[in-house]
Amino acid sequence: MTEPLDTRAARRRYVTACALFWLAAGLTIAPLILLFTERGLSLAAIAGLFAAHSFTAAGLELPTGGLSDVLGRRTVLAAAGLLNLAALILVGLGAASWVLTCGMVLMGAGRALSSGPAEAWYVDIAQAHSGPGADLHTGLARGKTATSAALATGTLLGGAVPWLLTTGPQMGRWLTEATSGLVVPLSIPLLLAAPIEIVFVLYVLTALREQPRPAATVRGVLRGIPATIAGGLRLGARDGLVRRVLLSAGAAGGTLAAVELLSPGRVAALTGASESGAVVFASLACAGFLCSGLGSHLAPFTARLTGGGERAVLAGLATSACGLLLLGVTAASTAAPATILAVTGYALVYLGRGCAGPSENDLLHRRVTRAGRATALSVQSLALQLAGALTGLLIGVLPPGPVPWLFAGAVSATGALLWSHRGASSPATATVTSPHTTTVPPGQSTDAPSPT
Numbered sequence: 001m002t003e004p005l006d007t008r009a010a011r012r013r014y015v016t017a018c019a020l021f022w023l024a025a026g027l028t029i030a031p032l033i034l035l036f037t038e039r040g041l042s043l044a045a046i047a048g049l050f051a052a053h054s055f056t057a058a059g060l061e062l063p064t065g066g067l068s069d070v071l072g073r074r075t076v077l078a079a080a081g082l083l084n085l086a087a088l089i090l091v092g093l094g095a096a097s098w099v100l101t102c103g104m105v106l107m108g109a110g111r112a113l114s115s116g117p118a119e120a121w122y123v124d125i126a127q128a129h130s131g132p133g134a135d136l137h138t139g140l141a142r143g144k145t146a147t148s149a150a151l152a153t154g155t156l157l158g159g160a161v162p163w164l165l166t167t168g169p170q171m172g173r174w175l176t177e178a179t180s181g182l183v184v185p186l187s188i189p190l191l192l193a194a195p196i197e198i199v200f201v202l203y204v205l206t207a208l209r210e211q212p213r214p215a216a217t218v219r220g221v222l223r224g225i226p227a228t229i230a231g232g233l234r235l236g237a238r239d240g241l242v243r244r245v246l247l248s249a250g251a252a253g254g255t256l257a258a259v260e261l262l263s264p265g266r267v268a269a270l271t272g273a274s275e276s277g278a279v280v281f282a283s284l285a286c287a288g289f290l291c292s293g294l295g296s297h298l299a300p301f302t303a304r305l306t307g308g309g310e311r312a313v314l315a316g317l318a319t320s321a322c323g324l325l326l327l328g329v330t331a332a333s334t335a336a337p338a339t340i341l342a343v344t345g346y347a348l349v350y351l352g353r354g355c356a357g358p359s360e361n362d363l364l365h366r367r368v369t370r371a372g373r374a375t376a377l378s379v380q381s382l383a384l385q386l387a388g389a390l391t392g393l394l395i396g397v398l399p400p401g402p403v404p405w406l407f408a409g410a411v412s413a414t415g416a417l418l419w420s421h422r423g424a425s426s427p428a429t430a431t432v433t434s435p436h437t438t439t440v441p442p443g444q445s446t447d448a449p450s451p452t
Contacts, residue, residue: 005209007126011139013207014122017077019146020200021114024084024193026154026289030282031162032091033264035186039095049104054389056108057115061382064112068375073121074208080113081201085194092190093182116377119143121208123365123373128211136365137309141299141358148293148354152286158189159282242376244418245364246383248317251415252353253388255320258408259288259327259349261392266342270334284343288350295354302355309359310419316356317416323348324412328405349412 005013036046068076083106090103122143126134165171165185176184183191237243267281295316303312326345330338361377368376391411395404 005125007129010122010125014118015142015146017118018143019150020203022147022150023154024196026151027158027189027193029155030159031186031189038184038186049100052101053104053108056105057111058382058385060109060112061378068117072210073117074204074210076113077117078201078204080110081197083110085197088190088194092187115381120373121210136362137300137358140361141296144296144357145293148289152289155282156286159279161189162186163279239367241363242367245360246380247418248360248415249380249383250387251411253384254391254411255408257388257391258395261395262404288346291347291350292354295351296358299355299358303359309363312359313356314416314419316352319352320349321409321412321416324405324409328402328409331402331405
């Protein structure tokens with residue numbers, strides 16, 4: 001029998017898994033829409049592909065969270081990597097609409113499968129080694145930092161590689177002609193991401209050891225998942241602090257949807273061309289992820305400085321709201337001072353969001369047990385995605401200019417106001433349970449006060 005991991009070893013492995021997974025995802029951010037355009041798809045068709053991705057991820061979010069709590073973190077996380085691998089190959093090489101749709105659906109399924117198992121694995125190990133009062137803040141912050149750094153690196157490479165292939169000694173044209181159009185410069189980042197996914201799957205299977213679970217049957221899994229999902233929804237409805245975490249996730253979804261939808265067009269208008277705009281946007285997105293990573297790295301210090309995790313969330317979300325307001329008041333101008341203020345606002349959005357995230361999740365993990373931890377994270381992710389989708393639809397019908405940015409700023413400020421009053425100091429006993437795991441008896445909560 002293998003020796004249990006200590007908290008530091010678990011933290012290193014969690015950080016590595018985050019970096020590998022999100023490096024592959026980051027490579028697709030800059031070239032994806034342009035690749036679809038080069039394949040001949042209209043804007044409406046591209047919107048349909050992203051809708052297929054979003055609805056698949058939202059529809060599978062809760063069931064896959066329950067699957068992780070029943071079958072185990074490692075199994076589900078490896079499955080996410082395999083689905084993403086298939087998606088990258090289909091989207092990178094596909095030309096027909098049905099092939100690209102299949103790829104985006106698989107990518108959405110992989111996104112749903114991945115939204116919680118790695119973090120739940122780390123918290124399981126940390127609490128098993130150090131008890132319910134284990135320091136989670138440091139590990140969660142480092143995981144978020146690694147995620148942001150990987151996304152920044154991937155986004156920068158994903159935007160630079162196609163540009164280099166088209167400006168070099170005609171390498172891009174030769175590649176397109178040699179493959180009869182199957183491989184184009186914009187598909188190279190996705191194909192580079194595929195071997196990274198293979199490394200990720202192998203690492204998960206070999207490094208993320210976990211405690212054995214009761215033998216699961218198909219019937220047991222099907223019976224256990226709905227019970228675990230119901231427990232997660234009940235906890236969100238009953239526990240005030242968890243409810244605030246979920247509502248904050250919704251506010252974050254609205255914030256990120258606004259930035260992701262509005263920023264590319266604003267950058268392209270500033271540069272005057274879509275090609276140069278794509279390169280500049282990749283650089284800007286890279287800077288945003290770096291700011292998010294910095295915010296995550298500073299999250300434990302912010303919690304100590306402000307006097308607790310709840311106040312740290314308030315400070316982070318308020319910073320993000322200020323950034324959106326700066327983007328709003330400068331939206332009508334392309335002058336140099338307005339541009340500098342807009343870039344500052346963009347940085348503040350990601351810095352604040354990165355700072356708030358680890359504190360939110362630290363508070364959440366102290367409200368749930370091992371039996372329903374991944375489900376709780378899936379509920380949080382679902383809130384973020386649904387709010388982001390709704391915000392995106394609303395922004396699409398608002399008049400261009402400052403109004404969409406100011407609307408998103410109001411959404412972010414509303415999320416910050418949720419934390420303007422400290423909640424009850426006594427933690428609630430978590431009841432997110434699974435038929436495969438023993439429940440925590442009343443009076444023996446696994447919760448602990450948030451670090452100060």
